[in-house]
Amino acid sequence: MPLLTFKKGGIYCAQADVYIDPWSKVDRAIITHAHSDHARWGHQHYLCTSNCEAPLKHRLGNISVQSMPFREEVVMNGVRISFHPAGHIIGSAQVRVEYQGEVWVVSGDYKLVDDGFATPFESVKCHHFVTESTFGLPVYTWADQQQIFDEINTWWAANRANGKVSIIAAYSLGKAQRLIQNVDHSIGPVFTHGAVENMNAALRAAHHDIQPTIQVTKELDKKSYKGGLVIAPGSALGSSWVNKFKPFSLAYASGWMALRGTRRRRAADRGFALSDHADWDGLNTAIAATGAENIYVTHGYSTLFSNWLKEQGLNAAPVETQYVGESIDVAEEEVAI
Amino acid sequence: MRQFAELFLAIDATNKTNAKVAALQHYFEIAPDKDKVWTIALLSHRRPKRTVNTRLLREWAAEYSGISPWLFEESYHVVGDLAETIALVLPNPISDSKEQALHAWIEQIMDLKDVSEADKKAFILQAWQGMDKAERFVFNKLITGGFRMGVSQKLMVRALGKALDIEENSLQHRIMGNWDPRTITFDELLLQENSLDAASKPYPFYLAYQIDGPVEDLGDPSDWQAEHKWDGIRGQLIKRGEEVFLWSRGEELVTDRFPELKLLATKLPAGCVLDGEILVFKDGQIQNFNLLQTRIGRKTVSKATLQKAPVILKAYDVLEWDGNDIRHLPLLERRAYLAECVAAVNDERLQQSPSVAFSTWEDLKVERSTARSMKSEGLMLKRKDAPYGVGRKKGDWWKWKVDPLTVDAVLIYAMRGHGRRANLYTDYTFAVWKGDELVPFTKAYSGLTDAEFRKVDAFVKKNTIERFGPVRSVKPELVFEIAFEGIAQSSRHKSGVALRFPRMKRWRHDKPVEEANTLNDLLTLL
């Protein structure tokens, strides 16, 4: 029997009797990161990284959580379990599971680029690697982070010069902080939707430094938004909430924006191809670095990507999960299936 | 080509009309004349003939990118656009190419026509090597054709008008007709009064908007003329001197595709231009659009096709009479000339689109409800005292289409979508009951909200019965109301029917599968 198996309710380790990112309610869940398709509500006990604890509690409320730093080890019935940085969002981890010399790594969501906020990705050697494949096609290759932020800053400055407010749709956990940390604050003030600001508050309370932001409230004078940058979850943008910013320019920041069709179908002014998931080269580089010969491909282009890996001489297979990957409309954080 | 690629990026980065026009205007102010001529040509559907087969392009792109052809094809399916797929998969440029003007690239591409396959490949690989993503995309588009920049001809003309300080309508007219971007100069095309091939030049078609409120909002019914809205191809039939031309709305010269109308045109008085609908007419009746489709896209028409699908022109307007542009005259006066023309020609192939008699809007609602049996799509309302406008202008002409037909159908197959929907199952096949069997009868991809698509996607993934390549058969459980504009018999479809413009109108959560419509229900709509 393999050390990890893909069961109906999630990825399961029988020897340790523990699940990783399960979507059914279980007794003990190891969580890679606090996005809601990976960290679901209703488990008895959660185990996550130290940096994941604050956002996880913020999201799920009063739960039983145990956390530990990256690279530290816990042993469950002889199985050695540790977390290693996945670089996806703050506190996101790959889970390393070892028993009698056999090593598995479940990567959750990951990216190789250092985004300036999440602990940067670290490669972990293993025999079996479980990878995501959200952007597992050769058409997805990201430009340098600096180049993308140069474009964002130019767009923001131009809007400011035209007397407009700039609005970017972003997940309140991950993308929002990445934007806040990397945009050029000398251009103007950065405002946040309540969902983003509450997450910021939870993170700041856990001693994470985040650049200054101002929460959008009824009390704020509408004129004060002029020339500013507003960061809000996509769900807020379809509502009347945005009216107070008129005139504004609206942008989406998502890997899907790499495709022209996606950009054009959005009723947005701009699309920036900024993703917290690995691109084609990133996925291939990460897989090669593990040295693993057995690759299990989860959410995304799982069948296509595993066929590609097979062509490269690896034992690869798609695995059905209920993770959703990067979504433009409904954030990973809001999905509940 | 840098300038043109930048123009493309600027237009692509915005959905604001003004910003697009400003970018184009700027381009027309700075680009070399020869590039401007080609830009006008590309944005007015005058692309050069394809000289490299797209199958070869795909092979070379896959090879150069180090991926297998199957993976390239899957990527293409996701992106939905070949030029873009190639631009995205190619590795980073290795050398800086010497900058070459747009017209030089286009002419080199045109000259590939008589070159060996190996030389074509060498030329294209070298071109790709020196270009960034945007330039590659534009270059690929020049090869594959279908250049759409999200700018209509009208917007292009507006920008050109601003750049040259020439009135839009007259510019619009100057760029119509037959001209060759490779030989014509910018001056000849736009600045000289008597440009080449004046005889063939059509007028810009006046287009109508769909009525968006109650018809009563149009005011006094006696100000309006009503006709049926024919479901064919909009055409302009021209006779000037002894020459005849037939233009379709896409501004394509289609004279040779419709020899019967060419013949008809010779009977017109000289200096006459008619606006009307090309329709298949047989046994004294207008036929379905399906039959007309057998005439589209064919350069030469066989005798058999001519017999199976003979066309007429259902004329509704005269734009030029006795050599004079009469578009400024009120509709009723132009219609009087039309009646005179139809009577004088006296040929079954030229019919006047009759106006409908009515005195109240209620009368007209009754008339509209007969549209399907008249083989029309609804009614056209035109202000009696209005001149013939240019392009799409709100106010004087309105379409008033009939409500779509609908049936409740069961989702039985699903396929992944393109682009943004690339990771979702959004392309569906629907079935209706025939006894206790479900018979597929149409596909539909549009009409649901993004949230609904995600829900259906989740359903598909959890309820897959079988997979055939990219297609999954799913448990027949979801019922959707499918709306469509028309239905015709078809031997090419298993169900025996083909729908026109099918789309999902709504998800019938309230309907159990057993209550979906039957094939018989569908057949009664024929």
Ligand SMILES: [Zn+2]
């Ligand atoms: Zn995630």
Ligand SMILES: [Zn+2]
């Ligand atoms: Zn994920």
